[in-house]
Structures are given as structure tokens and as C-alpha cells.
Amino acid sequence: MKHGLFVLLFAAIFMLMEVEGNGCGCGYNYANKATDGPAPGARRLASYFKKRYGGRTEIYNNRPVRGGKNLSLHAEGRAVDIYLAGNNGRRAFDHAVSIACAHGIQEVIFNRRIWTANGGEHHYSGSNPHTDHVHIGLNRCGARNFGA
Ligand SMILES: [Zn+2]
Numbered sequence: 001m002k003h004g005l006f007v008l009l010f011a012a013i014f015m016l017m018e019v020e021g022n023g024c025g026c027g028y029n030y031a032n033k034a035t036d037g038p039a040p041g042a043r044r045l046a047s048y049f050k051k052r053y054g055g056r057t058e059i060y061n062n063r064p065v066r067g068g069k070n071l072s073l074h075a076e077g078r079a080v081d082i083y084l085a086g087n088n089g090r091r092a093f094d095h096a097v098s099i100a101c102a103h104g105i106q107e108v109i110f111n112r113r114i115w116t117a118n119g120g121e122h123h124y125s126g127s128n129p130h131t132d133h134v135h136i137g138l139n140r141c142g143a144r145n146f147g148a
Contacts, residue, residue: 021102022148024141026117028106031071031078034062038077041104041138044147046080049136053092055084067127073107078143081133092134097121104142109135 038046038059046057058081061074073079084092093110100108101117108115111131114124124130138146 021099022104022142022145024104024139024145026101026104026106027139028116028118029078029139031073031076034071034075035060035077039138039143041143041146041148042077042080045105045136045138045142046082048147049080049082049092049096049134052095053082053084053088055082055088055092055133057082065126073137076143078140079135079137081135083133085132089134096134096136103146104139105136105146106139106142107135107137 042059046059049055050057059074059079060077061072063072063075064070065072074081082092089110093108093113093115096105096108097115099105100115106116109124109126109130110133112124112129113121114126115121
């Protein structure tokens with residue numbers, strides 16, 4: 001009986017940690033100023049997904065959003081592109097969405113689909129269809145703290 005209570009207690013604490021994550025939430029921060037390289041959380045996010053799904057990863061690139069004028073999250077080193085396709089890409093997309101709000105992920109894009117906290121998952125109409133890579137964008141807090 002005592003043992004059972006301890007198991008319940010630990011399970012509750014573990015679930016709380018899973019829900020709370022790093023406290024960064026999944027609120028959206030637009031990019032507005034290029035940095036000079038990848039953010040530490042983005043590096044850790046890249047290795048977290050590479051370890052589980054494989055694929056080449058890219059982070060830093062000082063450029064506008066493809067087909068648009070806004071600065072890309074890649075210019076602030078806050079987005080990771082993981083070169084995966086098909087089911088593997090979709091699994092990585094679902095995985096990123098499932099941990100997003102606990103860990104400071106603000107957007108996930110793959111195969112003409114985009115997820116954000118505000119919009120949920122819906123059609124992505126950007127000029128790059130993201131059929132050969134999963135794009136995972138971190139908010140500023142996540143860019144510092146993901147995986148820390
Ligand atoms: Zn990208």
C-alpha cells in the first residue's frame with residue numbers, strides 16, 4: 001500500500017514535469033534582427049531530432065522567409081531544418097508538435113502543413129512546400145533553453 005502511494009506520487013511529479021517542460025510555452029516571436037549564428041537551444045533541438053529520426057540538419061541562415069519579406073527565424077538562429085521525407089518526416093512533425101508548448105517550439109512545418117499554437121495544424125501556403133524537410137521554429141525563450 002505504501003509502495004503504491006509512492007509510485008503514484010512519483011508518477012504525478014513526472015507528469016507535472018512533462019507538462020511544464022522548460023516553461024517557455026509556445027507563444028510566437030517574429031524575427032526582427034539577424035544574429036551571427038545558431039542559438040544554443042536550436043543546436044540542442046537539432047541533435048535531439050537527429051538522434052531519433054536521422055537526417056541532415058541546418059540552422060543559421062541570414063535571409064528573409066522564402067517568397068516573402070519578413071526575416072526568417074533562421075536569421076536569428078532559432079529554426080532547425082531537418083532533411084526528412086515521407087512517414088519519417090510526418091513522425092518528426094507530430095513529435096515536435098506534441099512537445100511544442102512544453103518546450104518553446106512556436107511553429108512546425110512539413111509537407112504543406114503548418115502547426116502554430118494559435119492556428120493549430122492547417123494548410124501551409126508558403127512558396128517552399130517543405131516536402132524534403134521538417135522546419136521547427138523556437139520562440140526566444142526556447143532558443144535559449146530548449147534541452148538545457
Ligand atoms: Zn526552415
